[in-house]
Amino acid sequence: MSDTATHSRKDATAGAPLLEVRGLEGWYGESHVLHGIDFDVREGEVVTLLGRNGAGKTSTLLAIMGILEKRKGTVLYGGTETIGMQPRHIARLGIALCPEERGIFASLNVEENLMLPPRIQEGGLSVERIYDLFPNLKERRRSQGTKLSGGEQQMLAIARILRTGARLLLLDEPTEGLAPVIVQQIGHTIKALKAEGFTIVLVEQNFRFAASVADRHHVVDQGRVVDMIPGEDLEANIDKLHAYLGV
Amino acid sequence: MFELLGIPPQVLMGQLLLGLINGSFYAVLSLGLAVIFGLLNIINFSHGAQYMLGGFVAWMLLTYFGIGYWWALILAPLVVGATGLVLERLALSKLYHLDHLYGLLLTFGVALIIQGLFRNYYGISGQPYQIPEILSGGQNLGFMFLPNYRAWVVVASVIVCFGTWFMIEKTRLGAYLRAATENPVLVGAFGINVPRMIMLTYAFGVGLAGFAGVLAAPIYSVNPNMGADLIIVVFAVVVIGGMGSIMGAILTGYGLGVIEGLTRVFYPEGSAVVIFVIMAIVLMIKPEGLFGRGA
Numbered sequence: 001m002s003d004t005a006t007h008s009r010k011d012a013t014a015g016a017p018l019l020e021v022r023g024l025e026g027w028y029g030e031s032h033v034l035h036g037i038d039f040d041v042r043e044g045e046v047v048t049l050l051g052r053n054g055a056g057k058t059s060t061l062l063a064i065m066g067i068l069e070k071r072k073g074t075v076l077y078g079g080t081e082t083i084g085m086q087p088r089h090i091a092r093l094g095i096a097l098c099p100e101e102r103g104i105f106a107s108l109n110v111e112e113n114l115m116l117p118p119r120i121q122e123g124g125l126s127v128e129r130i131y132d133l134f135p136n137l138k139e140r141r142r143s144q145g146t147k148l149s150g151g152e153q154q155m156l157a158i159a160r161i162l163r164t165g166a167r168l169l170l171l172d173e174p175t176e177g178l179a180p181v182i183v184q185q186i187g188h189t190i191k192a193l194k195a196e197g198f199t200i201v202l203v204e205q206n207f208r209f210a211a212s213v214a215d216r217h218h219v220v221d222q223g224r225v226v227d228m229i230p231g232e233d234l235e236a237n238i239d240k241l242h243a244y245l246g247v
Numbered sequence: 248m249f250e251l252l253g254i255p256p257q258v259l260m261g262q263l264l265l266g267l268i269n270g271s272f273y274a275v276l277s278l279g280l281a282v283i284f285g286l287l288n289i290i291n292f293s294h295g296a297q298y299m300l301g302g303f304v305a306w307m308l309l310t311y312f313g314i315g316y317w318w319a320l321i322l323a324p325l326v327v328g329a330t331g332l333v334l335e336r337l338a339l340s341k342l343y344h345l346d347h348l349y350g351l352l353l354t355f356g357v358a359l360i361i362q363g364l365f366r367n368y369y370g371i372s373g374q375p376y377q378i379p380e381i382l383s384g385g386q387n388l389g390f391m392f393l394p395n396y397r398a399w400v401v402v403a404s405v406i407v408c409f410g411t412w413f414m415i416e417k418t419r420l421g422a423y424l425r426a427a428t429e430n431p432v433l434v435g436a437f438g439i440n441v442p443r444m445i446m447l448t449y450a451f452g453v454g455l456a457g458f459a460g461v462l463a464a465p466i467y468s469v470n471p472n473m474g475a476d477l478i479i480v481v482f483a484v485v486v487i488g489g490m491g492s493i494m495g496a497i498l499t500g501y502g503l504g505v506i507e508g509l510t511r512v513f514y515p516e517g518s519a520v521v522i523f524v525i526m527a528i529v530l531m532i533k534p535e536g537l538f539g540r541g542a
Binding site for chain 1: 426
């Protein structure tokens, strides 16, 4: 597995990164939460942002998506500067967010939730393929969105951004609060999505889970990326990582 | 038909019909308020003025351009909706990040201005508006006489209310609206133009008020205060039904119209206050309203 990962990374290194974040700063009101985030994501990669609670991982995703209103620095997506854009325009470039709180709409049934995000470009998964990946959702497509179990809601939150043609998925703690067997399922899903060619930025606290799916890991601390650890070097760096995460 | 508690059926049926007609206006108006409140979080106090505007636009179309009722039924809501677009863009959109109170005060002020302008130009005596020829006259149902136009008002309001309900609850467009009502930020992050949706929703809500105004024109005379009198009751209806519930607004509107009508039969002195008494009781027992989704 590490062979193919190295191989695909070498291939990807040839082109410019799909996402390039440089000196990204962000604020919630007066509170300065991002102090210069730097990282790259290449096409087809799965990279993580690891770090303690409050380190700035979620804020980084929100800043990339344009939801964090006050932000500066550089976020290039496919070479396009997005730092001054509205979230809806950033979404239209091909970036999609699966938020930490999942954001399933209570007044919509499962199918309505799934079909809500508009198709922005070619290349999204078909609904059949999505139901293939998440058979539970098909069974429960007439249920109210928030009547699903936590795991199913998480599946739905991921599923609905796969139809749209977005190529870069920002997944915010998809395993949070879920049973181990569901976490495993989500791990399989992320690998399947990588195989489909999606590029993924994964925010995680569950570092074992992160290790099992990602090519590279970025350690975020106090609003900065303080280290980058390639997936295959993770074992060698485990003590360092534990020190960062304080576990 | 037999008498009920000494009340002749003609009287009972007549008041029930009147109640149903009032209920039709309550339903269409509180529906518009509920749609607007749901997405914009704004308590649209200019709703009564916009209803009046609908009546006046119909009257102006006829008086100045010779355009009759049926066209007015389509054009007046569009005109009122367009004024809503302008109001939303120029003023309301600046208030969304503030407390409800600011939207309420702004729309209240707008209502006073619009009503004042019309009082200034047209006085308060009211302008007559003829019932369209095809709907004049009525049916003798044996136990009562049913004026055609009044029957039409009930039918038209039911169609509009349930059409709106269907659109919001059962279509894809409505799914966007429901989702944006819950979480506008996330809907925006999916690439949907939420500000435009909010603008069109406001226009649609006040367009409904304009539609009700046209329906009302042949029944009540068109006068600058027609909305101001009605809107107080409509707000009570909305409080009873619960802000933000579409079906709740519709059912409460018709239901309270009928209750008001029945009160007029059995205890006429109470008919003017019965809705407010119900409001007080509902507020004590279920403050979020009968169909409210919680606070």
